[in-house]
Amino acid sequence: MTSADAGAIKVQNLAKEYETEGGMELVFEDVSFEIEPSSFVTLIGKSGSGKSTLLDIVSGITKATAGSVTFDPPDVELGHVFQSPRLLPWRTCLKNIEYVHKDNPDYTDDLAKQYLDMVGLSDHYNKYPTQLSGGQQQRVGIARALSIDPEILLMDEPFSNLDEITAESLRQELLQIWGELNKTIFFVTHDITEAIELSDRILMIGNGEIYGDVSVDLDRPRDLESNEFLQFRQQAIDKFHSIE
Numbered sequence: 001m002t003s004a005d006a007g008a009i010k011v012q013n014l015a016k017e018y019e020t021e022g023g024m025e026l027v028f029e030d031v032s033f034e035i036e037p038s039s040f041v042t043l044i045g046k047s048g049s050g051k052s053t054l055l056d057i058v059s060g061i062t063k064a065t066a067g068s069v070t071f072d073p074p075d076v077e078l079g080h081v082f083q084s085p086r087l088l089p090w091r092t093c094l095k096n097i098e099y100v101h102k103d104n105p106d107y108t109d110d111l112a113k114q115y116l117d118m119v120g121l122s123d124h125y126n127k128y129p130t131q132l133s134g135g136q137q138q139r140v141g142i143a144r145a146l147s148i149d150p151e152i153l154l155m156d157e158p159f160s161n162l163d164e165i166t167a168e169s170l171r172q173e174l175l176q177i178w179g180e181l182n183k184t185i186f187f188v189t190h191d192i193t194e195a196i197e198l199s200d201r202i203l204m205i206g207n208g209e210i211y212g213d214v215s216v217d218l219d220r221p222r223d224l225e226s227n228e229f230l231q232f233r234q235q236a237i238d239k240f241h242s243i244e
């Protein structure tokens with residue numbers, strides 16, 4: 001299995017406003033930050049703070065009103081994992097992965113199988129999405145994103161629709177995959193514990209700006225019940241609630 005070098009992200013003076021019936025609505029302005037290659041960075045914010053908007057601008061789905069997003073290397077490949085896995089119901093797991101390789105002459109089923117194996121779906125290649133649990137469907141979504149060997153993986157609340165036990169096992173698997181493959185991960189959540197468990201760094205968005213940029217200096221693997229973790233979590237919660 002090949003693995004691309006990880007990519008860097010540079011966001012400069014980003015602003016976004018939407019035109020609504022009541023006039024222009026400013027989501028954020030003058031947002032700047034950089035994400036180092038191979039790092040795991042989480043964007044956290046309350047509902048409506050602009051997390052998905054910012055991630056969608058980074059991924060190119062939404063256009064910014066001002067500012068820029070650049071990547072290193074410039075022609076970086078981006079992988080996307082969404083809140084719901086967005087699988088094609090009439091295609092098997094394998095065929096869902098094949099679908100994103102329509103223009104890849106080197107695609108073989110072995111490639112899809114390698115990534116399905118990586119997310120623990122070796123026994124499910126030929127199942128349809130309705131024959132899978134929610135966690136298994138999300139695993140296919142992760143395998144599909146990884147199968148294009150992206151330098152950067154963008155993940156928008158990928159575990160928030162799952163029960164906590166399934167979400168926790170997927171978090172552990174994601175950390176293992178991140179350790180094995182050399183990827184940069186930019187992850188969105190509204191869950192502080194999840195952000196601390198996973199990331200090297202947490203960006204907090206609210207009131208139209210990035211108001212917190214917190215390094216998570218906790219050893220890995222992280223014990224969610226250790227005093228160190230709980231203390232860090234309390235400080236992060238205080239910071240998170242430091243704005244109205």
Ligand SMILES: Nc1ncnc2c1ncn2[C@@H]1O[C@H](COP(=O)(O)OP(=O)(O)OP(=O)(O)O)[C@@H](O)[C@H]1O
Nearest residue numbers: 018020027045046047048049050051052053054190
């Ligand atoms: N297409 C759109 N047109 C107009 N306003 C929009 C559009 N998309 C988002 N918004 C507004 O932009 C703001 C930020 O939305 P966004 O979905 O980015 O927030 P979020 O932090 O991801 O929220 P959540 O955690 O609830 O998903 C909200 O006030 C929302 O109503």
